[in-house]
Amino acid sequence: MMELPELQEQIGQIKQDLDQQLPNLSAHDVLESFRVEFLGRKGRITQLFKQMGTLEPGARGEAGRLINELKDHATVCFEERDKLRQSEVRRQALVADRLDVSLPGSQHALGCLHPMTLVQREIEAIFMKMGFDVATGPEIETEYYNFEALNIPADHPARADWDTFYIEGDRLLRPHTSPVQIRVMEQSEPPVRIICPGRCYRRDTQDATHSPVFHQVELLWIEEGLSLAHLKHVLELFTQEFFGEGYEMLFSGDFFPFTEPSVQVHIKAPGATNWMEIMGAGMVDPAVLSNVGYDAEKYTGFAFGLGIERMAMLRYGIDDIRAFLTNDLRFIRQFS
Ligand code: FA5
Numbered sequence: 001m002m003e004l005p006e007l008q009e010q011i012g013q014i015k016q017d018l019d020q021q022l023p024n025l026s027a028h029d030v031l032e033s034f035r036v037e038f039l040g041r042k043g044r045i046t047q048l049f050k051q052m053g054t055l056e057p058g059a060r061g062e063a064g065r066l067i068n069e070l071k072d073h074a075t076v077c078f079e080e081r082d083k084l085r086q087s088e089v090r091r092q093a094l095v096a097d098r099l100d101v102s103l104p105g106s107q108h109a110l111g112c113l114h115p116m117t118l119v120q121r122e123i124e125a126i127f128m129k130m131g132f133d134v135a136t137g138p139e140i141e142t143e144y145y146n147f148e149a150l151n152i153p154a155d156h157p158a159r160a161d162w163d164t165f166y167i168e169g170d171r172l173l174r175p176h177t178s179p180v181q182i183r184v185m186e187q188s189e190p191p192v193r194i195i196c197p198g199r200c201y202r203r204d205t206q207d208a209t210h211s212p213v214f215h216q217v218e219l220l221w222i223e224e225g226l227s228l229a230h231l232k233h234v235l236e237l238f239t240q241e242f243f244g245e246g247y248e249m250l251f252s253g254d255f256f257p258f259t260e261p262s263v264q265v266h267i268k269a270p271g272a273t274n275w276m277e278i279m280g281a282g283m284v285d286p287a288v289l290s291n292v293g294y295d296a297e298k299y300t301g302f303a304f305g306l307g308i309e310r311m312a313m314l315r316y317g318i319d320d321i322r323a324f325l326t327n328d329l330r331f332i333r334q335f336s
Pocket of ligand 1 (some may be wrong): 057176178209212213216218248280304305306307309310
């Protein structure tokens with residue numbers, strides 16, 4: 001039979017050993033051997049519980065209370081140290097992962113928009129503010145939309161005015177944006193108020209003001225009661241807004257099979273001596289209105305097609321259209 005004081009002595013010894021180890025319990029393996037030594041299945045505290053059976057029954061209650069107290073103490077010590085260890089592991093991971101924000105970052109080269117895109121967007125914004133919608137059409141067109149519907153039959157000499165790239169059959173690369181007018185009118189009833197920006201192709205010899213690939217913006221307004229005065233007013237508002245003060249505008253007579261009367265519009269920059277032809281324009285020919293099923297007695301309207309490159313040249317004082325296509329970043333970056 002064991003006496004209670006003997007067990008109390010053992011408890012005191014175990015507590016002393018346990019407390020001695022506390023300052024060193026930081027690493028995982030030390031903590032683990034602490035747990036095994038005191039709290040494990042064969043640990044010293046578990047052994048104490050087993051010895052209770054050798055006590056007199058009257059002393060067992062007190063012994064159980066004392067051993068449980070010791071067990072609670074050991075458990076709390078273990079859990080606190082384990083928590084500290086885990087937060088230390090996390091801290092070390094954070095330190096190892098630390099980002100030095102004072103280091104120079106990696107540089108990403110910033111692109112910029114091509115002046116053609118900028119000018120096209122600006123033109124669109126001005127006309128959208130006036131109430132025009134933006135429409136687009138295919139760059140590969142048919143002879144019907146590019147010529148016939150625009151009142152230029154197959155044998156008409158005016159076809160030669162558009163030095164067209166033919167592909168095969170009746171397909172061609174559109175030399176102007178006017179076919180989009182027809183496509184839009186076929187799909188909608190008057191009033192029609194649209195602009196159509198896009199790329200065009202011509203077998204033009206390249207020089208300072210001509211390129212085989214260029215851009216136009218077409219405008220079309222069909223409604224009752226429109227006259228050449230409305231066309232002139234829209235153009236004045238537009239050039240004023242796009243160029244600002246000091247630019248002059250000149251109208252000269254011209255011929256297009258799809259407008260009657262037809263004009264060419266020329267612009268002169270402040271201080272310049274030369275006029276630059278920037279667009280063809282006119283009142284939409286009644287034959288074109290009839291081709292799309294509109295009542296030509298009731299509706300009138302006007303249209304124009306302007307060259308975006310030439311607008312940009314005038315605005316920025318660029319004297320050669322080829323600058324837009326040479327991909328010289330020093331040139332392109334000036335505009336963004
Ligand atoms: C036409 O293309 C007509 N479709 C314009 C039009 C529309 C008239 C609606 C009436 C009603 P023109 O061939 O003149 O017209 O061309 C119009 C503009 O496109 C020219 O003033 C010019 O600014 C531009 N342009 C024409 N060819 C070239 C080219 N090869 N390079 C650069 N710009 C060009």
